[in-house]
Amino acid sequence: xxxxxxxxxxxxxxxxxxxxxxxxxxxxxxxxxxxxxxxxxxxxxxxxxxxxxxxxxxxxxxxxxxxxxxxxxxxxxxxxxxxxxxxxxxxxxxxxxxxxxxxxxxxxxxxxxxxxxxxxxxxxxxxxxxxxxxxxxxxxxxxxxxxxxxxxxxxxxx
Amino acid sequence: xxxxxxxxxxxxxxxxxxxxxxxxxxxxxxxxxxxxxxxxxxxxxxxxxxx
Numbered sequence: 001x002x003x004x005x006x007x008x009x010x011x012x013x014x015x016x017x018x019x020x021x022x023x024x025x026x027x028x029x030x031x032x033x034x035x036x037x038x039x040x041x042x043x044x045x046x047x048x049x050x051x052x053x054x055x056x057x058x059x060x061x062x063x064x065x066x067x068x069x070x071x072x073x074x075x076x077x078x079x080x081x082x083x084x085x086x087x088x089x090x091x092x093x094x095x096x097x098x099x100x101x102x103x104x105x106x107x108x109x110x111x112x113x114x115x116x117x118x119x120x121x122x123x124x125x126x127x128x129x130x131x132x133x134x135x136x137x138x139x140x141x142x143x144x145x146x147x148x149x150x151x152x153x154x155x156x157x158x
Numbered sequence: 159x160x161x162x163x164x165x166x167x168x169x170x171x172x173x174x175x176x177x178x179x180x181x182x183x184x185x186x187x188x189x190x191x192x193x194x195x196x197x198x199x200x201x202x203x204x205x206x207x208x209x
Contacts, residue, residue, distance in 0.1 A: 102192075109185065113181060113185065117177060117178050117181045117182075118178070120174050120177075121174050121175065121177075121178045124172075124174065129175060130171065130175060133171070133175050133178055133179050133182075136178070136179060136182040136183065136186070137178050137182050139182070139186060140181070140182035140183075140185040140186050140189075143185060143186060143189040143190075144185055144189065147189055147192065147193075
């Protein structure tokens with residue numbers, strides 16, 4: 001199945017029709033999406049600015065990272081669920097929008113980075129890790145999630 | 159002892175630290191290039207529009 005065929009099917013599906021037809025429902029999903037993005041951004045900034053030594057320097061970074069990660073997962077699950085609904089309503093438009101694909105690439109990179117690289121690293125005792133590596137991970141994490149948010153907003157303006 | 163372990167021990171970094179350092183560097187470089195290209199594109203468009 002070609003990718004465009006999938007997007008055409010998605011837009012004509014019940015989900016796509018619901019997203020197109022019920023503005024109020026779409027607005028609710030979009031609000032949940034934005035609230036979850038705020039939560040996800042908050043957990044990312046909390047963890048990464050702590051790793052950079054900017055915030056909560058009196059709290060161990062292990063504690064901050066572990067607690068923030070629980071809420072990161074909740075936020076990510078809501079973002080993915082509401083995001084599929086939102087895309088379904090304008091699937092063909094999204095398919096032809098380059099910033100949609102930039103966002104998807106950044107999102108996939110961000111998710112892979114968090115679960116395959118950042119968490120395995122932060123699960124270790126931070127005192128035993130090299131500070132410059134923790135700082136590099138924090139900068140990369142902020143950059144990738146900033147790119148997800150910025151390209152996401154850019155979809156609406158392109 | 160594998161080559162990975164040998165390299166990691168020699169550099170004083172664990173394998174997970176090496177992966178984190180390499181991946182972070184790649185993301186920072188690619189991200190910087192992406193945003194430089196985007197910003198330059200906007201600047202060129204502004205120049206075309208306003209001189």
